[in-house]
Amino acid sequence: MVVVLKKNTDESQVQNLVNWLASLGIDVHRSEGEYETILGLIGDTSHVDTDLISGLGIVDAVKRISEPYKNANRKFHPDDTVIDIAGHKIGGGNFQYIAGPCSVESEEQICSIAKDVKSGGAALLRGGAFKPRTSPYAFQGMRAEGLELLREARKETGMPIVTEIMDLSHLDLFEDVDVIQVGARNMQNFELLKALGHTDKPVLLKRGLANTMEELLMSAEYIMAGGNSKVMLCERGIRTFENYTRNTMDVSAIALLKEKSHLPVIADPSHAAGLSRLVRPLALAAVAAGADGLMIEVHNDPAHALCDGPQALRPEEFKEVVREAEAVRNIIKDFR
Amino acid sequence: MVVVLKKNTDESQVQNLVNWLASLGIDVHRSEGEYETILGLIGDTSHVDTDLISGLGIVDAVKRISEPYKNANRKFHPDDTVIDIAGHKIGGGNFQYIAGPCSVESEEQICSIAKDVKSGGAALLRGGAFKPRTSPYAFQGMRAEGLELLREARKETGMPIVTEIMDLSHLDLFEDVDVIQVGARNMQNFELLKALGHTDKPVLLKRGLANTMEELLMSAEYIMAGGNSKVMLCERGIRTFENYTRNTMDVSAIALLKEKSHLPVIADPSHAAGLSRLVRPLALAAVAAGADGLMIEVHNDPAHALCDGPQALRPEEFKEVVREAEAVRNIIKDFR
């Protein structure tokens, strides 16, 4: 961390700061220039609150040099984290397909799609029971009943289930869910993250619509700081000025998150574009960039698809994407 | 709402859509062109789920023409909403100053600042007990104890208190808080919004960092749909590419929200810029643009301000801003 001091600062206040930092185990190297003085902070600064320092009257600017996250940081944990979900491993070279409908609608629907995506190559079943919707007038999901139907589908197919939590008060309902998903709008719902940190559930943490990779990793850090290290990061598209697509999938984030962190990275090409015909190219791009898994929306009844988003694939399209993605994965493996 | 159909669509599917819309009380006007067919939907479309329609195979695009919010819409409620907070009115020409520290730190601190800002012109006291922080290692606020100290300050000064809720599971703790603040990161925490809709508490709803005015109004709609119409909208700066300031205050939003909605609009110039020296110009700009109130961070001990952000004013600076803001308000009033 680098602290830039204002010109003509009171030396005793500078000493106060240096002493306080020393008490946190941080060494301070000082460089005096004509127009500014720079303090170089050497040591573990991840626990230093930059806002506190910025707030000091003698400080002009604070710049972090090293990352503020520690548990999620590959520097301190060089080996890939591998997460085991009912026998299906993700990370460390292990790749999984997570597929299913946007929303759970009925037992018949979810069980039938579960079978379809299983035979198409998916190991995990996704399905929304609690649905975050911009409008209070839009369908909000089947909620607790939807969770029940997901469990039913798991019983029938043996597939572990992935579903989104919207509030920590629902945590009891998610007790036997296999992977708890935190949606983009809740990426900085810090109370929820803390609560998840005290469970031992694998968490699929989606990147917020306008959040940086560092903020995503800090949210992972919230969960990990509580003791739960089973976090999967999910790139699902960020908000940009582009309006031909719903969001913009940040494919460089997939590669870079894997460099910065040891956590598995999942891509969600369905939500990234919001257009079913872009799912295939984005899925392949995500695999080419090094993703550890794909999460894809699939529905089985396009003729009555009133309740599925415009981004869902049909089961046979999903199967095709899996086949092609596997071919790309093999190339990536061969070349490394 | 306008629905653009794909070319060469199956007529029976179009009829299904038209019939379904008719069942919702919506008239459909059809325009056939060489390259596309446009359906104009006439009627109350606020309850129509655009995602459902976009998902249909025959549909190319859906464009909303009218606003998807109804309770918050000035078209349907032309008169300004006036919210009464323990005798202090906001909206409909009534203007209030809300001031206090970023975080509650001690009884002495909050009571002393409360007296300072009251004498400087503030009617309401703000102070953070639960603090949303990007890092799990940063100070998270005094939480329940902080709320207790705020109540203490209210008892001493008579000022109603405004403080942020971070999770609906804390709602009981906020029972005698005068105004519940929803922070930017929770603007789309829909479960929290729904819960607040079932209380009768005034809610100060902050705009999310990368959210549009329409999304802010839809979040207000969530609260209002539950029966609670005491919502104040708060512009607190949006995320842009600019990095000299923490956020960018969208001053046009202040003027436009008041046009689109009947709800009061509060500006928070402290968080908007994150720099105390910008609070004055931004506060005046917000008043000039028509805000119904200002929320300003004030601390009283800059020498030991380790726990206040770099955006706080000292009490005498706050007083000065109030005096100047009042002068601008008088001009605005004179000219209308």
Add this chain to the structure above:
Amino acid sequence: MVVVLKKNTDESQVQNLVNWLASLGIDVHRSEGEYETILGLIGDTSHVDTDLISGLGIVDAVKRISEPYKNANRKFHPDDTVIDIAGHKIGGGNFQYIAGPCSVESEEQICSIAKDVKSGGAALLRGGAFKPRTSPYAFQGMRAEGLELLREARKETGMPIVTEIMDLSHLDLFEDVDVIQVGARNMQNFELLKALGHTDKPVLLKRGLANTMEELLMSAEYIMAGGNSKVMLCERGIRTFENYTRNTMDVSAIALLKEKSHLPVIADPSHAAGLSRLVRPLALAAVAAGADGLMIEVHNDPAHALCDGPQALRPEEFKEVVREAEAVRNIIKDFR
């Protein structure tokens, strides 16, 4: 195009508008609702100036339904455009690698890199002679002399050259350049685009840092409207809030531009991330998404690389990327 009228508008003014549109060959379908009147404009609206209509006192909003570009639009030109550059074809299934240094530095440097990238698989040589730099104090390129050295490298290797023009007053200097590149900051330099429209040079048009696909296609339209249809679109990363990477490559744009337009799409993974170690994953992702070519920065002397950006590959790394990209291309081909 859809025009939403204000409530209680003067009928004679509406008739004026309808008559004016009729004179442009556009049919107007009118839908009357309780709160608004919608005019559906049917016909070729690409020549209608939406700003003119928005400016009318009776108009509430104008929404385009169909694309405002015509020459660049696949709807009107279903077949892929194939551009032939000295025998090297791009588009319509033809794929090329464009490689070379960020800046031309010396005859030895450019000729040596040209040979390296040619043997690594590149058909075209890129190299900057005129360099757009944010700072007036940064190296501005060798300018005319750099063009001369590029011609020298072409003579030695037979590779056609691609280089950036910064102002139309330099057009004479580019007379025997094979492909003229328009940089991101000049994407809406309309006078330059018009001038290029009157040449018969292939143009590589880079997407601006904060521009939409539609704006990129409108800039292509400027060139094409002048009679030059040899335009290649280039995705080179857009500005987002992310700061771990210089820009964010919009991989969905690669797939979607090819759907919306018949023009070839080139990806520039070097500038997209600004980090050499991300070039490989982004290059493969771009190929997986359907790009017609890759433009990659290569330098041959990392030990003295003071004049190359942090995004350049060494020749052997470039060769490796080409091999891997070819493998991905083969999969894409096999599956279609």
Add this chain to the structure above:
Amino acid sequence: MVVVLKKNTDESQVQNLVNWLASLGIDVHRSEGEYETILGLIGDTSHVDTDLISGLGIVDAVKRISEPYKNANRKFHPDDTVIDIAGHKIGGGNFQYIAGPCSVESEEQICSIAKDVKSGGAALLRGGAFKPRTSPYAFQGMRAEGLELLREARKETGMPIVTEIMDLSHLDLFEDVDVIQVGARNMQNFELLKALGHTDKPVLLKRGLANTMEELLMSAEYIMAGGNSKVMLCERGIRTFENYTRNTMDVSAIALLKEKSHLPVIADPSHAAGLSRLVRPLALAAVAAGADGLMIEVHNDPAHALCDGPQALRPEEFKEVVREAEAVRNIIKDFR
């Protein structure tokens, strides 16, 4: 400037870097930590090319501490720049109104509006002759003929004229224009900026749609580095996700640019919002934030306003805004 070195770097390469920096007159202070080494660069680093340093194999990151602009920097030029335009001063406490139509349409139109805005309080006349338009099919302005008509209006009213240049090849045509405007899309047209640096014309430099204040100041630096210090900075709204307004006026930029630089700052509330009814609140907000001038679009014939944008005021509305803005200016002055 701070340079963060990679771990385990070759000491001789570090020495090369230190020696090279020393040759530029820059002192290097070195801080060794467990995970990284930080070099603090002390001295005038405005001429150091950060990209060159980032490109070195031994470097992990480069962070600027001090601003890269020098001529435009208030640190080195504490006094306000005052620009005199035919006797009308801007900056250093001098405030001017610049008004006129979006486009010059006819002699009658421009002369009539000129008289109107003069009597309403404008000192300078604006009017577009060369118009940058997203679509090649939109009206491109009267070009040279429009400049002629502006000169005519100047002759009739004595008002100096402000008009936009789109390409440096037109520079001759602007010889007797009083203020040359550089539009948002040309803010980083570096060849144009250089050419303007070699004239002695006052330049009104508009901020680009997605550019930071630092980039705006660097573009001013381009002009000033050539010897022309008569630069006015113009905030005209930036692109954000908001779609109720065309752009978002960054009111904090007005205050902050005046702190960072000694150059005058003009606000353009007409283009910022793109809605005439927002011009008044935004104009007042800009004045409250400390602007040195306002540039406002005015047309005089709303009934036939087919050629004016939706953001133009009528002359009587302009007069009203001037009166109100003057009242706000007086408050600002009284309080300082």
